[in-house]
Amino acid sequence: MAATDSDRAEVVARGCARPIKTVSGVWVRCGSRVKSRCESCAELYRGDWAAIARSGVFDGPVEEYRFYLLTLTAPSFGRVHRVPREHGARVQRCGCGVTHSADDAGLRGVPLEPSTYDYAAQVAWNRDTGLLWDRTRRRVRDRWESAEYFVVREWQDRGVLHLHALVRIARAEAPDADVLREAARSAVAWSKVDGAVVEWGQQADCEAFRANGDGARTIWYLSKALNYVMKDVVEDGESAHPAVWAHIARLDRAAREMRCSRDCKPGCRSRVHDRLGARSHVVSASRRTSRRSGWSFTGLTRTVQRRLRREWFEAHAAETSPMPSEPVTTVPEALDGIAERARGEMVARGAAVP
Template sequence: MDQTAPLFDDVRDAVRARICTRPFEAEPGRFVRCQSRRTAVCPSCASLYRGDWQRIARSGIYDADGHPLVGYRYFFITLSAPSFGSIHLAPKWERDAGRRCKCGQTHGHEDEKLRGMPIDLDAYDYEGQIRWHGALSRLWRSSVEAMRRRCPDAEYFAVREVQARMALHVHAVVRVPASTSVDAESMGRAARAATATHPVTDEVVEWGQYGMQDREIRPRLVGSEDVMPDMSRAAARIISYVGKALGYSLKDVTPGVRDGEATLERIEFVKRLRRAARLHVLCPDCPMGRPGDCPRRAHENLGYGGHVVTVSRTTARREGWSLSHLTRTRLREERKAWMEANQPEGRRGGLSDADVKLAFWLAEQSARHAWEVWQNRNHARAP
């Protein structure tokens, strides 16, 4: 047996370690997942994280049989960051093609590496962008309150996504009762008009007024008249988008692109943002006003220390987003129980290399089939 390979107490630990690329040894002989959210660090844990949130997103739109929930309307609302300096207009959509950039040129799709880049690196407000990120959680709560003043029963599933200019924006799916008189435009305006104060400087922060996208996900008939109303096409696109947004990280130099493909100008731009977050912008917990000594993750995450996803929770007065009451904690517990019930029995010691390889293959084949059966039976995928 290869003496350089890690030693495990039994087949179960070996299989678990192979699924996660960098398992953590919680105690001697017991390994747990690293739980990284970045695909570049651990594809398995990142995929699991995205899958959990996609299931929670679906549970607020579909019932357990995969049918759209009856009695609700859905709005897709986008909230963007304000401007912190002029950036290059490199067209991503056809509607932007041919528009003149503030740099004086007209960029084409071949100039995509300029997308989100400041026209003047020295004039960009790096600290302003980092401070805005530090107040984003407060600003979103203010927007939720504003929307609920218009519709008290509104529930939401919201994802923060990093733009090419490394500023966050929020995509929210808002669910309201079908009988309500509000529409996507009025809810979007209410959310966008909200303001908040920075937790350290007390400066007023607000949303940007560009890049808005407020629309209703409307039920639509498919096939013939005897087919029930189906919003799966529109809703499935939103759920797919959630997965894409979760795949990005504020640590990436260019969202969705390998860091090695970034230009020198892009690297310098992100380096200045990180320097501002690490050394120049205070968070509420900075010791003696020294951000460089603060352990909070906001200083390593471009000023934002909150969650990538937030959903409205079930309370005594509210249904919450997930009508089946799914949470990541519940999903982890269900997954742990399933694994305990379906993993092959381990054997202590005496494992040959062939034993381990065979256990890997058998466990993966069995797990893949059983998981698909269990998932389809309990929480149907969006069609």
Template structure:
């Protein structure tokens, strides 16, 4: 006779609970979230003049007297359902700044717009995947470094090869430079955006302080970890008139002038770090690889498409750390955590360098130990200018309004809402985790079936029209 596992016993306990049906409704409503947050409290909507209660909700009658809400974690490795929702929000946030919608006028399609990729500099040769499936680093003379390691590689690496992104010689690799570049990448980005505006004003013969009365520069940026575990940035850059997306920029503000300003800014900005015998004096800058492409709307034959950029950004915002050589999803508390982490030797060396440099007084403000799990990078994965497009908060509020039941009362102009909520827990028990995972799989399968049906109907309509 097979003994039941802890998860099986917990599942049976949940199924026999009188509140199971309502609990199942809650978990289904949040898409099978893997790490829900539980709240306890109440909301009452009253007539602002009479004080009469028009509607009321309390968790007193809910299972465990609590309500489950989404964790909203963006990482697919932590919570796939919330990650998928976050990816959809990111897609709409980026796309609305390219094609309009969500309070942004459609005329932004006609603005000067670029898709820019800024990379980190090299910190030492790493194994790589060649575009034409050729050897990684062919060297006929077979040279070796000072540590006796070959400086060439005759292998043709493919996707999934654990060697890809790893240094040819870890002893030669500039780990302090890599970590310090990550720690200052946000400051380097700020100086880059300032330099773009400075070069635009200089080219137009306008004082920098007056540029905003002629043109507004908007950015939306996503950070992506390359296979060598170095951050690089993908950014949408757009020019608008002085009042924002609804206004056209002056005639001199062209895609060409914007591209010139981006290239000049990327080549000129630097950030210095304090001098120390532990890592040397450093002047940090962007890498030599800079990609600047014009953006096109659907149907235009040149450049990168709007939807492709939005989908690309959404994809990388939600990728987990284990998928992108980004370190860990959680902070580390000491060298032992780093030693036992399930990461590559290269990533472990970067985390260890963060911990070592984080103990230096002159680098205390960088908080490298607190950010060792992200290899020293302490910025947001996605940032944008205020005028670029809508916000995550606005998108969530719009979705909540769409999903709300009994919204007629909430929309009344002369009402007052009283709410009192508190946090009472998070996460699933073993059995609940299994059930939630099944719900998430069912919902994902239903979405796939619906997408296939829509695609099938669309193809059939095309054939009928033909």
């Protein structure tokens, strides 16, 4: 007996908190990246990217490369309270005159002076950070031709993005970590929306490591960062302390009033306005071209991962044996492309209703 559509749907959508029924009656995964909406789909997304991150560190001739963990931050848009994350952590006295402990979490990242804080500049920086990274990686490649990278953008408490990049450079031309850090940190871009100068903040960090040394620690760090970026900062604000919530609300307003592009008009529906200015790509990696290996030594990308899952699923859907009773944890679980298309179909149908 061949697998029926409902058997198939059960396998495809298994574990998904909010499966979607398509017009053809097939259930597909929601494909969410936000853990609070669907843990299963968000976990799959994180796992895919973690595999890509790993394949650029461990799946090649690692002894021929030097690796770096580069962190770049946003500039200051006004002073904020400095509150430690852990109890007993040693911290400097805050600009408000108090030495905060972890108990003051309700002030973490909150401006000292909301009346003078530059909310508009901060959301514009979030908007233009992709452009700034583009200039930064070109600058790095101009000096070190072999540079490949894997990047995670993470939210800081003050509601601004910062960036962690794994960088791989051939040993023959590999610079000191400090030299790479300064080359990256001093990159400059000009906003395509308003022409303003876009720069990194003074705080930057770069550590060199060997993949046969502390590579595992670095991957652990990146997995942690991947977990971070899937939280939706605006949604999380609902359960936050009042001062934090007020800060996020002001940023949210600034992001709605901001122009997301040169063609942005009032009533614009771009997601950039919902995400404190940020675009949706939180993780990226350099791609393989005819001249370059790209970040992954094996050419692993999310497109390849999706294709492999689809092939696995199609091969198994044709089997005559009963569906497995145990949850299938990795192979058929995403089919994100199908979920994406399904959502498109649903929107199209909704719009057709008078």
